[in-house]
Amino acid sequence: MLTKNPSGSLTVSRCVVVRFIDVTNYEVLYLALPRCRVTKIWAVLGAAFGSNTGEIVAYKNAQAITGGRISINSAGSAAGDIGFCQPSAYNEFNGVNDYLKLISGGEAFETAPTLVTVEYELI
Numbered sequence: 001m002l003t004k005n006p007s008g009s010l011t012v013s014r015c016v017v018v019r020f021i022d023v024t025n026y027e028v029l030y031l032a033l034p035r036c037r038v039t040k041i042w043a044v045l046g047a048a049f050g051s052n053t054g055e056i057v058a059y060k061n062a063q064a065i066t067g068g069r070i071s072i073n074s075a076g077s078a079a080g081d082i083g084f085c086q087p088s089a090y091n092e093f094n095g096v097n098d099y100l101k102l103i104s105g106g107e108a109f110e111t112a113p114t115l116v117t118v119e120y121e122l123i
Contacts, residue, residue: 014122018102019046020056020114026105029116035095036120038087041102043070045081046113056083056116059101060090077112092123 014036020027043056058068066089072081093100102116 015117015119017115017117020102020104020116022105026103029102029104031100031102031118033093033095033098033100033118033120034122036093036122038065038068038091038093038100038118038120040084040086040119041068041070042082042084042117042119043072044115044117045072045077045079046115048078048112056102056104056114058085058087059103060093061098061101063090065090093120 016031016033018029018031020029038058041056041058055072056070058065065087067085068087068091070083070085072083100118104114
């Protein structure tokens with residue numbers, strides 16, 4: 001889901017922020033979360049993409065989270081562009097052995113420096 005000007009304010013009670021920095025390859029980040037339900041994942045571009053589409057995909061352990069994919073098309077993308085997704089399945093974490101895995105880019109993609117905010121509700 002691509003939203004360059006999302007409506008509403010970004011107000012959360014709990015969140016974690018990470019940063020992808022590799023602009024030539026893909027990156028994988030692993031986050032340990034408390035017992036929670038992930039409600040939204042935001043991505044804010046720190047630079048424009050080159051010729052390819054940028055993408056961030058979220059996983060619970062090895063299971064792809066339904067609705068956990070942020071695609072930002074390179075056409076007209078620039079620093080400050082915002083994308084977000086709302087996970088709808090496999091989004092509950094038990095706070096012990098589960099982890100959130102975020103993958104950015106890939107062999108056919110470019111990764112611009114990007115800040116990612118993961119919103120969650122404690123359960």
